[in-house]
Amino acid sequence: MKLIFEKSRPGTGNQYIPACDTAVYELDASFLREQEAALPEISENDLSRHYSELERRAYGVNNGFYPLGSCTMKYNPKINEAAAALEGFADIHPLQPEDTVRGCRKVLELTEKYLCEITGMDAMTLAPAAGAHGEFTGMMLIRKYHEMRGDSKRNKVIVPDSSHGTNPATGTMNGMQVVSIPSTEDGYVDLEKLREAVNDETAGLMLTNPNTLGLFDKNICEITKIVHEAGGLCYYDGANMNPIMGIVRPGDMGFDCIHLNLHKTFSTPHGGGGPGAGAVGCKEFLAGYLPYDNEITENSCGKVRSFHGSFLVIVKALAYILSLGKEGIPESASMAVLNANYFKALLSEKYTMANEGFCMHEFVMTLEKEQKEYGFSALDIAKGLLDNGIHPPTMYFPLIVHEALMAEPTETESRQTLEEAARIFLDVYDEAMRDPQSMQQKPEKTVVGRPDEVLAARKPVLRWQEEEAEDEV
Amino acid sequence: MGSYLSVNDADRKVMLERLGVSSVMDLYRDVPQDLILDKPLGLPEGKAEMQVGRVMKELAGENRVYGTVFRGAGAYRHYIPAIVDQVAAKETFLTAYTPYQAEISQGVLQSIFEYQTMICELTGMEVSNASVYDGATAAAEAAAMCRDRKKKTVIVSETVNPEVLAVMKTYSWASDNEIVTVPAKDGVTDMDKLLSAAGADTAAVYVQSPNYYGCIEDLEAAAKIAHDAGAKLIAGVQPIAQAILKTPYECGADIAVGEGQPLGLPLSYGGPYLGFMACTKEMMRKLPGRIVGKTADEKGNAAYVLTLQAREQHIRREKASSNICSNEALCALRAAVYMAAMGREGIWEAARQCVSKAHYLQGKLAEAGFERKYSGEFFHEFVTSCPYDTNEVMKVLSDNDILGGLVLDGGEILWCATEMNTKEEIDRMVSLLKEVF
Structure with missing residues (x-):
């Protein structure tokens, strides 16, 4: 399909703003750019069709099953969108006087309060713009804590090898050295290795729980105890909070701070990659270090984003919490677990699971044997699913499982959807067993086949240019 | 329930x-x-x-929506064509994840590729990423791009938006790096002070133009000082102003960043917004965040993919240039639809009206005794003295459905006008001020 620039024809755009009603002021030519920006010029009808065509070439939760592990692709309720579109939220300037933004302040206060209750924390900031941004903020609290105590030696952060890549990257952004510890064979934190890793240089531990294998670490209290006894603090990566909200609370497990992904657990849409929002909660003794909002506070670690965070995303999360309430939140969590286990049971008929037994919200399959013995890979299965209208699970993650496919169905899928999807997963598996070679041609029914990623990285073409279009002609 | x-x-x-x-x-x-x-x-x-x-x-009803706004200071009210909301509400764009599975995500990937091209066009830079959280984090990430073991200090002009400076300081503190500020002189960066501050340990210089006070900075002079010291210039720019102002690339900047909110995003009490980042080809592999590239499938069909991922946290873990994962994709989509709808001429016209109306407003305010504080040329914001009690002035305006300029620490007022402010509104406000005081 053509790029919007290739559809551009001078003189066809709509007029959106009236002619200037004041005298025109000309800036001196020395301030002006030499050439106008080559933005498209396109009629509104053609513009509308362009984006409709792009939409048809994309895939969202509204299109079908989206079991992308670790991403919690649950249904995004429409009332949330309606709330965020209200003029009384959308048209408020971030620097309006306090007495004209009482509604906004109440949205923030209520959301903070509810999230504290859900996580078992004492204080919450809604400033971070995403999960990774929340990790950055949370680890700054830990850094600040040690700094304020004059404990300057503590610059090591312990991260299990099953973690999301954002965890070690966050450690580095906080000037910390990352110590990776291996997991046990069944995917839990290795307590012995943890005991060996902690010492008087330990700033803290970053732990995702349930972990990226979909397992709740049964030694969770022992883990936080080991870290605390060594003088470190415990950071809870709440990316996988969905199956435990309203059931157990990180604050009760001994964690000192946590981030939540409002765009996962609290149903705000992912928008093709964002915007998200990453609330950070902490225990009382860290509260003074949280980012400040309007007024600088004495011990705050600073500002992490301009103004007051991803406000409209927070509005959506609040609408969701109000809809579900105290009964709905645990019910959704346990349904996420039931759906994941049911789906896992259905797929176990053919797929090898990285772990036996019950999982939380997600589970990991391994195609290691198939790859070695039959010559088809996790990637091949994923691409085969694309031809059947299913978004594949997360591929090749966590790194500790070879040929991994990580599936998270979420609580908003029906039994019928899971059964239908399982049938497709099993059919694709059979097809791969019958003819492994053919899998490399998949997908065949999508608008493009497998893109050449090596070429993309070796000869980067990162923007459209007029010359290129002429070459093609 | x-x-x-x-x-x-x-x-x-x-x-x-x-x-x-x-x-x-x-x-x-x-x-x-x-x-x-x-x-x-x-x-x-x-x-x-x-x-x-x-x-x-009810909660929304407890907020006050002003009919007339003369306040900017980092968040700007511009006209948003109706089609922008319609396209951004399309369910598939709204509910898709990051386009990891390229074959079923060509629509999202192509829209990002088009956005990247538009940002390159506005800034003149060669490469753009797919967005970061906001203008402030874009500046902080840009500073991190320039640092290495030997060069750890980033010099920031005090004329930048204070929210941006605050965030840059936070990121810098966290990573054990230095931010040094240079003062303003007559509302613009004091280039002599910048020259004496720049040295062998300087990784980058960050200057914003138009700056917080609305003044257009001499980015070329800043670029020369930075480059002579072996440092990079990071230019903070305003995307609407970029339709007419000399591009950061023309001025010699190595990285251009800014707040993309003026490109079709509502004020939204501050978020979600859009951080845009663009740089020279030379710095491409240091750019954080998602980047979409064009390639082909086996049949030779054009195909778009997330590329250069070796920079990113999911591959490089603790060696990644940033921990960013989620970005502001839907906001970038809004910006792209805005730029395409307004088009080459529409944005140029909006920018020219910003300049014209702000200068008209400034002249009218001067008549009412609000004297402009600085002498340099400005885009759509400017600072005036306030001959009366600022609280009283703001109250009178507020009682008349007008959100006045932002009162600065020194008691001056930072005003803003955009294409949304009519001549009638401006005249009405100024006569109100004359009447009451």
Whole structure:
């Protein structure tokens, strides 16, 4: 399909703003750019069709099953969108006087309060713009804590090898050295290795729980105890909070701070990659270090984003919490677990699971044997699913499982959807067993086949240019 | 209670039976049982959609929406064509994840590729990423791009938006790096002070133009000082102004960043916004965040993919240039639709009207005794003295449905005008000020 620039024809755009009603002021030519920006010029009808065509070439939760592990692709309720579109939220300037933004302040206060209750924390900031941004903020609290105590030696952060890549990257952004510890064979934190890793240089531990294998670490209290006894603090990566909200609370497990992904657990849409929002909660003794909002506070670690965070995303999360309430939140969590286990049971008929037994919200399959013995890979299965209208699970993650496919169905899928999807997963598996070679041609029914990623990285073409279009002609 | 579950009691029974358990709580075997909450959360009971709608409307109703706005300071009210909201509300764009599976995500990938091209066009830079959180984090990430073991200091002009400076300081503190500020002189960066501050340990210089006070900075002079010291120039720019102002690339900047909110995003009490980042080809592999590239499939069809991922946290882990994962994709989509709808001429016209109306407003305010504080040329914001009590002035304006300029620490006022402000509004405000005071 053509790029919007290739559809551009001078003189066809709509007029959106009236002619200037004041005298025109000309800036001196020395301030002006030499050439106008080559933005498209396109009629509104053609513009509308362009984006409709792009939409048809994309895939969202509204299109079908989206079991992308670790991403919690649950249904995004429409009332949330309606709330965020209200003029009384959308048209408020971030620097309006306090007495004209009482509604906004109440949205923030209520959301903070509810999230504290859900996580078992004492204080919450809604400033971070995403999960990774929340990790950055949370680890700054830990850094600040040690700094304020004059404990300057503590610059090591312990991260299990099953973690999301954002965890070690966050450690580095906080000037910390990352110590990776291996997991046990069944995917839990290795307590012995943890005991060996902690010492008087330990700033803290970053732990995702349930972990990226979909397992709740049964030694969770022992883990936080080991870290605390060594003088470190415990950071809870709440990316996988969905199956435990309203059931157990990180604050009760001994964690000192946590981030939540409002765009996962609290149903705000992912928008093709964002915007998200990453609330950070902490225990009382860290509260003074949280980012400040309007007024600088004495011990705050600073500002992490301009103004007051991803406000409209927070509005959506609040609408969701109000809809579900105290009964709905645990019910959704346990349904996420039931759906994941049911789906896992259905797929176990053919797929090898990285772990036996019950999982939380997600589970990991391994195609290691198939790859070695039959010559088809996790990637091949994923691409085969694309031809059947299913978004594949997360591929090749966590790194500790070879040929991994990580599936998270979420609580908003029906039994019928899971059964239908399982049938497709099993059919694709059979097809791969019958003819492994053919899998490399998949997908065949999508608008493009497998893109050449090596070429993309070796000869980067990162923007459209007029010359290129002429070459093609 | 609102419930978005799709499983009924009969289904639930079948599923539990298949798993061989009697209750869903049996699936929580690994959870230490003494941790399981023995009482409901201290939250309100769930509400039906109608009730939720009412509560949210009531909350929104407690905010004040001003009919006339003369306040900017980092967040700007511009006209947003109706099609922008319509396209951004398309369900698939709204509910898609990051386009990892390229074959079914060509629409999202192409829209980002088009956005990247438009940002390159506005800034003149060679490469753009797919967005970061906001203008402030874009500046902080840009500073990190320039640092290495030897060069750790970033010099920031005091004329930049204070929110941006605050965020840059936070990121810098966290990573054990230095931010040094240079003062302003007559509302613009004091280039002599910048020259003496720049040295062998300088990684980059960050200057914003138009700056916080609305003044257009001499980016070329800043670039020369930075480059002579072996440092990079990071230019903070305003995207609407970029339609007419000399591009950061023309001025010699190595990285251009800014707040993309003026490109079709509502004020939204500050977010979500859009951080744009663009740089020279030379710095491409240091650029954080997602980047979309064009390639081909086996049949030679054009195809778009997330590329240069070797920079990113999911590959490089602790060696990544940034931990960013989620970005502001839907905001970038809004910006692209805005730029395409307004088009080459529309944005140029909006920028020219910003300049014209701001200068008209400045002249009128001067007539009412609000003297401009600085002498340099400005885009759509400027600072004036306030001959009266600032609280009184703001109250009078507010009582008349006008959000006046922002009162600065020194008692001056930072005003802003955009294409949204009519001549009639400006005249009405100024005569009101003359009448009352």
